[in-house]
Amino acid sequence: MSGFDVNQVRKDFPILDQEVRGRPLVYLDSAATAQKPQAVIDALVRFYQHDNANVHRGVHVLSERATEAYEGARETVRRFINARDVKEVVFVRGTTEAINLVAQTYGRKHIGAGDEVLITQMEHHANIVPWRMLCEQTGAVLKVIPVDDRGELVLDAVDALLTERTRILAVTHVSNALGTVAPVKELTRRAHAKGIPVLVDGAQAVTHFPVDVQDLGCDFYAFSGHKMFGPTGIGVLYGRKERLDAMPPYQGGGDMILSVTMEKVTYNRVPYRFEAGTPNLEGAVGLAAAIRYLEALGMENVAAHDRELLAYATQALESVPGLRMVGTAREKSGVLSFMLADIHPHDVGTILDREGICIRTGHHCAQPVMQHFKVPATSRASLALYNTREDVDALVRGLHKVLEVFQ
Incomplete structure (x- = not known):
């Protein structure tokens, strides 16, 4: 029970x-969007009533409070998924943006004509379309692990599909259309044995059972706040620090830079390199409240x-x-x-x-x-x-x- x-x-x-x-x-x-507990609603109201200000740049007390809440939310996420370092937690709008970020940074840098991207037949469009777009941009080939009539991945096909041309494996943790739980840890083991990084769409997983990214061994893990009783418009990309460090920025703007002249831009360290502009401050605060609610249960x-x-x-x-x-x-x-x-x-x-x-x-x-x-x-x-x-x-x-x- x-x-x-x-x-x-x-x-x-x-x-x-x-x-x-x-x-x-x-x-x-x-599975479309989860409802919100009073603890999350209260956290949002409290932030707006007492702490609302922009983060990282201000020296006044409200900015300091907002920055503390925002960065505290990053630590809460790190703890929840057992990432090694808060620098491995990137705030994004949701799972979709997280996957697009990886496709357009890691993907554009490492995937070229004739290379292969491997996904599964049971992916949400958010883990299909960004890779199809990348393939159209680069001349890479999209390959697919099939499912059987139970909705389970055909694991016998995996090793043959992981080839010397495969540059990334992107797989859902839980199918939003079928409920199938993919054997992510085993798939990651097989991919890593051939030097292939793994991205996991965890949007339907983090709300139902514990997720430990270090135990899974994946390189990237993406999820959305609104699926796990938090606000919409906030999500997380977990990335192993060595992967994130080697990736170029996704968007340009404020806070993702260290210095700017008309001749040169020096980019910020991770995770801020991937968080251009004013972030969803209250979204991060609400997501942290949702996580604390789940942890209490x-x-x-x-x-x-x-x-x-x-x-x-x-x-x-x-x-x-x-x-x-x-x-x-x-x-x-x-x-x-x-x-x-x-x-x-x-x-x-x-x-x-x-x-x-x-x-x-x-x-x-x-x-x-x-x-x-x-x-x-x-x-x-x-x-x-x-x-x-x-x-x-x-x-x-x-x-x-x-x-x-x-x-």
Whole structure:
């Protein structure tokens, strides 16, 4: 059993205490964005009311407080993912920007015509499109590790795809469309054996179970604040310091420089080299508050709750007539994608909305996954630490109502 009282946890999230369309809200769309605990809301309000100022440059007291809060958030992130050094924590807008940053700095410097970028078939578009763009810019080749009909990576194909021309492996930790947990540590071991760096899209992982970047061994790890109960517009790129030190800047502007003349620019050290302009100060403060909230619950407890509720929800959904799960990997986290009879997922989502139930329908920014399973879209219920068995039961009742409508 998980080590926290989920009903008590729900009280920390004020948005959940409401009715929509005359029904109690059932929020099952946390893979798109998670709700925010009062602790995060309070941290944002407190920052704006007492500490708001720009960071790093000011000598007045508010700037000093804001800088302390911002850099304190960097240390909080470092601790949460067990990075070696705060210099390995770069604040960005989210996972998407983090991956683009690596593609356009490390990638443009190290990847050329005829080189290869290896990704997987179950990536979010954020871990496909930046690499496709890089390949178009450089003449490199994009290669793909396939998935099988369970939604698991075909590991037998990996060693043959990691060639002497492979310059980076980019892989999701948890598929947002399938819930599949990728064997990131094993993939990193195989890639590093051939001298190939690894980037991990951790957007769907950090909210569900402990992540230790040193244990994983990856070179880069990206995630977003809004998926893990923090604000939107803030995210993190972890990069091993030796990798970041060797990368050119991503954007130019204030604070990413040491000196500027009309003849020469000297760039700042990492991580500031990659944080041009005024950063999302309150976003970093809110992200730190979200991390402290998770740490207070205990990530092992969060992971246990995720496993228990996912098992219950999987069994409950499989009892619904005509429902077919899309993605049945042996190791999953937090996501249930499905087709219901021959009903279009958008219709499923619309009818559930009338019952106060929020799910996601569509291709989930993972169109190659949909193409593999030969479906235009799926219905996706995604779970978080505030969801309960009662939420799942409400979903099942709602799906029976969908079937009644289409009988």
